[in-house]
């Protein structure tokens with residue numbers, strides 16, 4: 001007996017839904033087995049996870065708070081991915097955005113809050129945009145590989161934060177472990193319905209990105225370049241300019257997400273400001289098939305999973321690694337179902353005729 | 355005792371396949387015997403590729419049955435097909451470009467068959483059928499014909515004795531096609547069952563034993579090749595009487611395009627070498643030549659896609675050399691270009707008809723936004739004027755059959771009301787009827803004063819359709835003939851490089 005995977009063509013919407021549903025059920029069953037094995041009651045833990053996400057207004061707010069920067073980063077990456085520009089530098093671009101915003105927050109905190117927030121946003125967009133311009137320029141000019149380039153830039157950004165923390169931006173009032181000072185109150189994002197305004201920005205950006213990709217000339221151009229740069233040249237499109245422009249937009253969005261994370265959630269700058277969001281956003285982006293509206297939903301689901309796992313970890317004293325395994329099991333099945341949506345299994349006997 | 359009727363080597367019975375609403379194959383039954391060549395004929399989009407893809411395990415049939423030597427078989431994947439001795443040569447080859455021929459042949463073979471054993475078998479097949487291919491050449495350096503030979507070898511080494519070829523000659527020169535036919539005849543004599551899809555009736559008549567015709571996904575007739583003729587086949591294919599002569603219309607001529615001493619070198623190789631000619635409005639200038647004689651560079655130089663090393667290209671007095679397609683457009687001259695690589699250059703496969711028309715239109719719209727509504731109306735007109743099947747403007751064009759794809763491309767270029775049309779192998783892969791539709795469209799534009807550069811491969815078509823024929827060889831113009839008085843032999847001689855006196 002042999003198992004083979006064959007590419008599937010034209011899967012109906014109903015079949016997709018069924019497969020995804022089956023994946024969730026399987027994930028829950030396997031997770032239950034795992035919870036049993038480590039000596040807890042699956043029903044209790046699952047109930048705990050749900051409670052951790054929807055149990056109180058505070059837990060809902062926490063979930064939304066995690067989702068906002070993830071969503072904005074995923075939107076940014078989706079713009080680049082549509083052009084088949086493999087920007088995996090979301091981490092670095094978020095961090096650079098956060099650094100620029102922090103500069104304004106730390107040294108110009110005397111400005112009125114609305115002006116300050118606008119300046120911080122602008123600074124994060126410009127700085128991250130420039131950070132996206134570098135790999136794009138090299139790619140457009142010399143054909144360098146953007147995947148490696150953007151990945152490497154991640155580390156540089158994080159080390160810059162560490163340098164600022166140890167040296168120039170070290171909070172003199174802090175004894176012991178060096179830290180950067182907390183932002184002043186008017187350098188923090190104001191709240192609407194109990195969550196910092198990042199969530200409104202995320203929703204607005206989702207609509208904007210949707211319109212940009214579907215209804216603007218620039219969105220059309222970048223899609224054509226992604227499909228075939230020969231066709232784009234044939235149509236008289238300035239291919240290099242489009243590559244650079246798109247990469248800047250993508251990075252700028254990631255930078256804005258970094259600002260939201262620093263000024264909304266962390267209220268200071270740390271080297272963990274991106275904290276893996278830039279990578280999780282890659283998954284979110286693809287899982288949503290680069291659709292901005294789907295990105296909103298998927299980033300909420302991802303955040304709920306994260307929040308739920310965090311909650312059971314602290315409530316039931318499950319070790320953090322066990323909670324991570326649980327999270328991993330669920331993700332494994334969901335991502336696995338996408339594999340099966342694109343392929344079908346063929347079982348067969350193999351009589352080899354040599 | 356009566357001899358039992360021989361069982362076909364391969365037989366399909368009522369095979370059916372739908373794509374959404376569309377019935378691509380609707381109960382198709384064909385069969386081919388060992389030692390026989392069956393030609394599969396049908397208009398673009400009639401379901402030929404779909405049918406053979408089901409047999410090759412690429413598509414899953416919705417209904418019907420495949421039998422190999424009389425026994426029903428279930429084919430779920432190309433591996434299954436291979437196991438029953440079915441080998442398919444696709445129009446787009448699937449070789450690993452950086453591998454050599456022999457590496458490609460060995461690729462994916464079971465471990466127990468040693469490389470030396472495979473080598474021996476490969477050599478045996480080369481010997482048996484006279485396949486000429488250098489085994490240690492990397493695929494990316496091979497010509498199309500060589501790649502095709504490797505694909506055939508691959509199928510043979512894997513034990514195929516049922517060979518299916520989907521439009522194998524669409525990309526070959528006449529000489530290469532001849533060579534392929536010799537090979538296929540030898541394989542037939544050795545007892546292989548062969549199905550070949552082609553739109554060229556001359557090839558059907560020359561090569562096949564039987565012809566099976568499809569129309570709109572159904573069988574509409576089967577003929578013994580010896581007892582039929584191209585006219586009968588065409589009429590059966592399209593379902594009505596057709597006229598198989600090409601008209602050469604006469605139109606008022608006026609100066610349009612002039613090339614002077616155009617040269618282009620790439621990596622030290624002269625791809626265009628001192629090319630000079632002119633095209634008038636109201637004229638179709640044909641270009642003949644062995645594939646790869648510089649036709650591609652010539653077209654791309656005129657369209658602004660490659661620069662030129664020296665020389666001048668003037669269209670209506672505007673110097674186009676060194677201008678990009680966008681700059682050419684901004685100069686106000688209108689140039690339509692049908693490139694050889696339709697999906698890789700002319701169209702975006704994943705986009706629908708509307709968005710493909712946008713490729714030319716979007717820049718003329720004002721502001722930063724795209725308005726699809728007027729373009730959608732144009733798409734609708736295009737689809738109905740050129741009878742694109744299926745007439746669905748929201749379908750990704752990569753799902754269209756080859757002929758319909760070409761109609762969309764040509765239709766879009768004509769919509770720009772070009773003054774000059776550059777067409778590269780514009781009827782390649784088109785059925786007889788679509789080809790004539792396209793000749794008519796070209797003639798129609800010609801009457802309106804449009805000039806056309808027509809890169810072609812079928813000499814008969816060039817002789818009938820064009821006003822003059824330019825012959826190229828190794829990047830040089832070896833002669834420009836008046837099509838009314840030129841002969842095939844004359845052109846053939848110039849194609850090999852002997853200059854006209």
Ligand SMILES: Nc1ncnc2c1ncn2[C@@H]1O[C@H](COP(=O)(O)OP(=O)(O)OP(=O)(O)O)[C@@H](O)[C@H]1O
Nearest residue numbers: 373378398399400401402403404753754755756757
């Ligand atoms: N993957 C697909 N998805 C949707 N429709 C398809 C797909 N493949 C083919 N079709 C449709 O099925 C019909 C038959 O197509 P097919 O490719 O079999 O035609 P064909 O006879 O090979 O034509 P041609 O001579 O142009 O190659 C066409 O209308 C085509 O648009």
Ligand SMILES: [Mg+2]
Nearest residue numbers: 402403755756
């Ligand atoms: Mg076909």
